[in-house]
Amino acid sequence: xxxxxxxxxxxxxxxxxxxxxxxxxxxxxxxxxxxxxxxxxxxxxxxxxxxxxxxxxxxxxxxxxxxxxxxxxxxxxxxxxxxxxxxxxxxxxxxxxx
Amino acid sequence: xxxxxxxxxxxxxxxxxxxxxxxxxxxxxxxxxxxxxxxxxxxxxxxxxxxxxxxxxxxxxxxxxxxxxxxxxxxxxxxxxxxxxxxxxxxxxxxxxxxxxxxxxxxxxxxxxxxxxxxxxxxxxxxxxxxxxxxxxxxxxxxxxxxxxxxxxxxxxxxxxxxxxxxxxxxxxxxxxxxxxxxxxxxxxxxxxxxxxxxxxxxxxxxxxxxxxxxxxxxxxxxxxxxxxxxxxxxxxxxxxxxxxxxxxxxxxxxxxxxxxxxxxxxxxxxxxxxxxxxxxxxxxxxxxxxxxxxxxxxxxxxxxxxxxxxxxxxxxxxxxxxxxxxxxxxxxxxxxxxxxxxxxxxxxxxxxxxxxxxxxxxxxxxxxxxx
Numbered sequence: 001x002x003x004x005x006x007x008x009x010x011x012x013x014x015x016x017x018x019x020x021x022x023x024x025x026x027x028x029x030x031x032x033x034x035x036x037x038x039x040x041x042x043x044x045x046x047x048x049x050x051x052x053x054x055x056x057x058x059x060x061x062x063x064x065x066x067x068x069x070x071x072x073x074x075x076x077x078x079x080x081x082x083x084x085x086x087x088x089x090x091x092x093x094x095x096x097x098x
Numbered sequence: 099x100x101x102x103x104x105x106x107x108x109x110x111x112x113x114x115x116x117x118x119x120x121x122x123x124x125x126x127x128x129x130x131x132x133x134x135x136x137x138x139x140x141x142x143x144x145x146x147x148x149x150x151x152x153x154x155x156x157x158x159x160x161x162x163x164x165x166x167x168x169x170x171x172x173x174x175x176x177x178x179x180x181x182x183x184x185x186x187x188x189x190x191x192x193x194x195x196x197x198x199x200x201x202x203x204x205x206x207x208x209x210x211x212x213x214x215x216x217x218x219x220x221x222x223x224x225x226x227x228x229x230x231x232x233x234x235x236x237x238x239x240x241x242x243x244x245x246x247x248x249x250x251x252x253x254x255x256x257x258x259x260x261x262x263x264x265x266x267x268x269x270x271x272x273x274x275x276x277x278x279x280x281x282x283x284x285x286x287x288x289x290x291x292x293x294x295x296x297x298x299x300x301x302x303x304x305x306x307x308x309x310x311x312x313x314x315x316x317x318x319x320x321x322x323x324x325x326x327x328x329x330x331x332x333x334x335x336x337x338x339x340x341x342x343x344x345x346x347x348x349x350x351x352x353x354x355x356x357x358x359x360x361x362x363x364x365x366x367x368x369x370x371x372x373x374x375x376x377x378x379x380x381x382x383x384x385x386x387x388x389x390x391x392x393x394x395x396x397x398x399x400x401x402x403x404x405x406x407x408x409x410x411x412x413x414x415x416x417x418x419x420x421x422x423x424x425x426x427x428x429x430x431x432x433x434x435x436x437x438x439x440x441x442x443x444x445x446x447x448x449x450x451x452x453x454x455x456x457x458x459x460x461x462x463x464x465x466x467x468x469x470x
């Protein structure tokens with residue numbers, strides 16, 4: 001089971017509290033996790049990545065295991081601790097003023 | 099019982115202000131979509147409980163929200179605004195070709211007759227239509243493809259399609275305006291379009307002041323009883339057309355400055371119009387620190403300052419293009435919101451004003467629903 005932590009605004013949008021748990025078959029990558037999220041919560045489509053190109057939105061970051069994975073390939077395997085469920089995959093709104 | 103519902107979009111959420119027909123006591127809602135930019139909300143004329151809202155954020159992009167119960171509850175609907183075919187290019191600020199890129203929805207215009215049909219004006223400028231309550235969106239690509247689209251160039255605020263005006267007597271005719279391309283009209287329901295900018299002059303903005311496209315139109319208003327008469331707040335100049343946009347003439351008259359953003363028409367007097375003069379294109383605040391709405395009862399040229407109840411000193415707010423509206427009660431109400439977070443209302447056609455609320459986030463849009 002993959003654990004995902006959403007930023008507050010997207011939790012509200014998806015009507016969830018706390019972590020989201022996603023069963024995931026196959027390779028566990030950022031693209032696969034976000035795809036599974038969008039499948040379960042269609043209202044999140046377009047809020048994390050572009051709907052057509054699947055490019056991560058500029059001010060969204062992916063963190064896990066104390067590292068910023070945002071600039072890794074979205075098809076790269078996520079850390080084993082995320083795959084095992086020991087650590088969550090964090091979708092984060094980038095720091096910005098306003 | 100009569101009443102009004104004022105839909106206010108701000109930089110950090112939407113607010114719904116309600117009152118009975120007397121418009122003296124107001125209820126201000128908690129923020130809807132707190133933390134998000136609400137560029138525009140508008141109710142369906144065919145079903146006032148149906149409201150569409152454009153919700154966006156620099157972090158999480160664009161959403162469209164829909165309410166079917168007058169704004170009490172909301173549900174996200176479709177947010178996929180994919181340009182039709184290969185989008186092509188428009189001009190970038192440096193004159194080079196730049197691909198069309200979706201950024202946000204500036205304006206939502208529900209159909210006058212069908213609650214499930216709604217138009218969306220977006221940045222980079224294009225017009226979309228949904229016929230299923232906002233679930234799916236299709237571009238009316240004849241607008242970008244009519245011939246001049248590749249010459250359009252963004253203004254400082256972005257290349258946005260911000261105004262959509264529907265002709266209540268002709269379902270096939272509508273008007274749109276784009277910054278900084280100008281005004282356009284369709285007579286076949288959005289399939290084909292042509293620029294309607296004859297008479298506009300932009301000597302400070304364009305190398306050819308009378309160019310067919312490129313004018314920075316800020317807003318167009320129409321009275322439903324006279325759909326061929328249009329009023330325009332251009333970047334500079336108040337303009338009027340009496341022939342459905344075929345030609346325009348300036349009616350700025352005795353205004354202290356003819357720069358500004360919103361323009362609107364009295365609900366029952368088609369020759370009574372309202373503007374909020376702003377000092378200049380760089381000084382986006384009222385002249386002399388005095389917030390004044392100007393009213394013309396002659397369809398332009400002769401203007402009177404409306405000041406009663408508005409701050410007449412040290413006021414340096416702006417009023418954005420979508421932030422003025424009128425109700426249709428017997429004594430026409432006029433409303434506008436400021437970048438300082440005030441929403442002012444007049445229940446006597448502008449003679450006097452009171453602030454419904456003073457400390458909202460910067461106001462982006464104001465729309466009014468009237469209940470008779």
